Amino acid sequence: xxxxxxxxxxxxxxxxxxxxxxxxxxxxxxxxxxxxxxxxxxxxxxxxxxxxxxxxxxxxxxxxxxxxxxxxxxxxxxxxxxxxxxxxxxxxxxxxxxxxxxxxxxxxxxxxxxxxxxxxxxxxxxxxxxxxxxxxxxxxxxxxxxxxxxxxxxxxxxxxxxxxxxxxxxxxxxxxxxxxxxxxxxxxxxxxxxxxxxxxxxxxxxxxxxxxxx
Amino acid sequence: xxxxxxxxxxxxxxxxxxxxxxxxxxxxxxxxxxxxxxxxxxxxxxxxxxxxxxxxxxxxxxxxxxxxxxxxxxxxxxxxxxxxxxxxxxxxxxxxxxxxxxxxxxxxxxxxxxxxxxxxxxxxxxxxxxxxxxxxxxxxxxxxxxxxxxxxxxxxxxxxxxxxxxxxxxxxxxxxxxxxxxxxxxxxxxxxxxxxxxxxxxxxxxxxxxxxxxxxxxxxxxxxxxxxxxxxxxxxxxxxxxxxxxxxxxxxxxxxxxxxxxxxxxxxxxxxxxxxxxxxxxxxxxxxxxxxxxxxxxxxxxxxxxxxxxxxxxxxxxxxxxxxxxxxxx
Numbered sequence: 033x034x035x036x037x038x039x040x041x042x043x044x045x046x047x048x049x050x051x052x053x054x055x056x057x058x059x060x061x062x063x064x065x066x067x068x069x070x071x072x073x074x075x076x077x078x079x080x081x082x083x084x085x086x087x088x089x090x091x092x093x094x095x096x097x098x099x100x101x102x103x104x105x106x107x108x109x110x111x112x113x114x115x116x117x118x119x120x121x122x123x124x125x126x127x128x129x130x131x132x133x134x135x136x137x138x139x140x141x142x143x144x145x146x147x148x149x150x151x152x153x154x155x156x157x158x159x160x161x162x163x164x165x166x167x168x169x170x171x172x173x174x175x176x177x178x179x180x181x182x183x184x185x186x187x188x189x190x191x192x193x194x195x196x197x198x199x200x201x202x203x204x205x206x207x208x209x210x211x212x213x214x215x216x217x218x219x220x221x222x223x224x225x226x227x228x229x230x231x232x233x234x235x236x237x238x239x240x241x242x243x244x245x246x
Numbered sequence: 247x248x249x250x251x252x253x254x255x256x257x258x259x260x261x262x263x264x265x266x267x268x269x270x271x272x273x274x275x276x277x278x279x280x281x282x283x284x285x286x287x288x289x290x291x292x293x294x295x296x297x298x299x300x301x302x303x304x305x306x307x308x309x310x311x312x313x314x315x316x317x318x319x320x321x322x323x324x325x326x327x328x329x330x331x332x333x334x335x336x337x338x339x340x341x342x343x344x345x346x347x348x349x350x351x352x353x354x355x356x357x358x359x360x361x362x363x364x365x366x367x368x369x370x371x372x373x374x375x376x377x378x379x380x381x382x383x384x385x386x387x388x389x390x391x392x393x394x395x396x397x398x399x400x401x402x403x404x405x406x407x408x409x410x411x412x413x414x415x416x417x418x419x420x421x422x423x424x425x426x427x428x429x430x431x432x433x434x435x436x437x438x439x440x441x442x443x444x445x446x447x448x449x450x451x452x453x454x455x456x457x458x459x460x461x462x463x464x465x466x467x468x469x470x471x472x473x474x475x476x477x478x479x480x481x482x483x484x485x486x487x488x489x490x491x492x493x494x495x496x497x498x499x500x501x502x503x504x505x506x507x508x509x510x511x512x513x514x515x516x517x518x519x520x521x522x523x524x525x526x527x528x529x530x531x532x533x534x535x536x537x538x539x540x541x542x543x544x545x546x547x548x549x550x551x552x553x554x555x556x557x558x559x560x561x562x563x564x565x566x567x568x569x570x571x572x573x574x575x576x
Contacts, residue, residue, distance in 0.1 A: 176274040180292035199420040
């Protein structure tokens with residue numbers, strides 16, 4: 033799908049640049065600033081807001097199936113949404129038999145990792161992994177702890193993105209962190225796989241689960 | 247005089263103690279005996295890894311950067327006979343930082359890891375050369391400082407331009423580190439790349455220090471006692487450019503430490519620039535090691551940048567010196 037999107041004309045999220053295209057519908061996440069949605073609606077253009085995912089599939093707000101369905105409903109194809117959600121849940125239940133309990137550390141070129149309270153953490157848990165990072169929220173890589181303990185799996189995300197040059201002060205550049213990436217148990221996640229709320233997050237979860245088993 | 251005699255050994259000892267103290271701090275609690283054992287190659291592998299690859303390189307980087315800036319500051323102050331001359335104030339650090347960011351931003355670093363220190367040093371040399379040229383043309387210290395401030399602002403403006411067109415938040419965060427200065431996550435890899443230039447710059451500055459003493463007599467009198475003014479300027483500029491550039495390659499732009507250290511040292515060495523070089527380097531190194539300990543202890547959500555703390559301590563001193571001098575130059 034991403035390959036098909038290559039070459040589609042793009043505009044900056046400026047109200048004027050968008051209005052001149054006379055769109056039938058604006059599908060937006062955060063581009064254009066917090067007032068953009070209200071502005072387009074006032075100009076008579078319906079706006080479909082892409083929600084914020086906070087969990088893989090629970091009863092709470094912000095689950096991926098609920099986001100898929102709300103997007104499908106907003107685009108006028110509820111039945112396609114239902115089909116995607118059914119497939120998503122089928123793949124999810126297939127994973128539930130594969131709880132390995134392996135520990136995993138999430139790493140990015142910017143040298144950050146995450147504990148509980150993030151979608152990445154939820155994805156790792158769903159894949160049957162334990163998060164190596166015990167403290168909640170986004171944090172710098174625990175270099176000192178890595179000197180004593182090793183996670184079973186390294187989840188390396190965004191390392192394929194060319195524009196994302198490594199920060200010269202990033203903890204990911206430190207020899208202790210680099211050594212982790214050289215190991216055999218590295219699951220490389222494409223940055224786009226973790227885009228909040230997409231059904232393709234299942235691709236990432238499956239890759240994580242596979243990494244845990246190996 | 248006894249203070250003067252013990253100044254250098256005392257500062258050297260204080261630096262060793264501060265670096266050891268910095269190695270005691272970190273997310274893993276390590277008591278002094280384990281840190282000591284790790285230094286000597288004993289203890290377990292984890293302790294050695296923490297001390298030798300994480301804590302010691304960081305503390306050493308802070309010391310080396312401080313020492314390079316203190317030495318460059320003291321030498322530039324001797325050459326320009328102005329206590330406000332310093333790589334940060336004169337725009338040398340900002341220009342070096344800009345050149346380093348430029349080389350990273352446009353991917354030049356991909357060709358060789360040496361490109362980064364070389365870019366920082368080229369930036370620093372270009373700025374110091376420009377300042378030396380200006381120093382020849384004008385005898386006014388105020389004009390020279392203003393040229394430095396202008397240079398610093400111009401480098402800052404170009405840096406802001408790069409920030410403005412940064413492709414993503416990660417690049418933005420990287421560039422901010424170049425502007426604010428930090429030794430977080432430094433390892434021996436970066437130290438080894440900067441060290442040859444740092445040693446070369448320091449050696450040049452120390453080898454030509456006698457000329458700085460002669461310059462305290464004034465340029466004509468210094469020429470009269472046989473000082474080759476042209477060579478003195480060239481070597482001081484070259485040495486300060488190499489040392490400052492190397493420090494920027496290691497830690498980004500850190501200002502004001504090059505002013506504060508020589509200011510504190512000068513009264514103990516009879517205001518002799520030549521004798522102030524080594525104690526200034528040691529004191530500036532000590533200040534940055536202690537400031538970096540502060541950065542790690544202060545419980546902020548995001549770790550403070552070392553350059554921010556250095557500027558918070560140093561900028562008031564800069565204003566104080568400037569106000570002391572006002573009467574003499576108005």
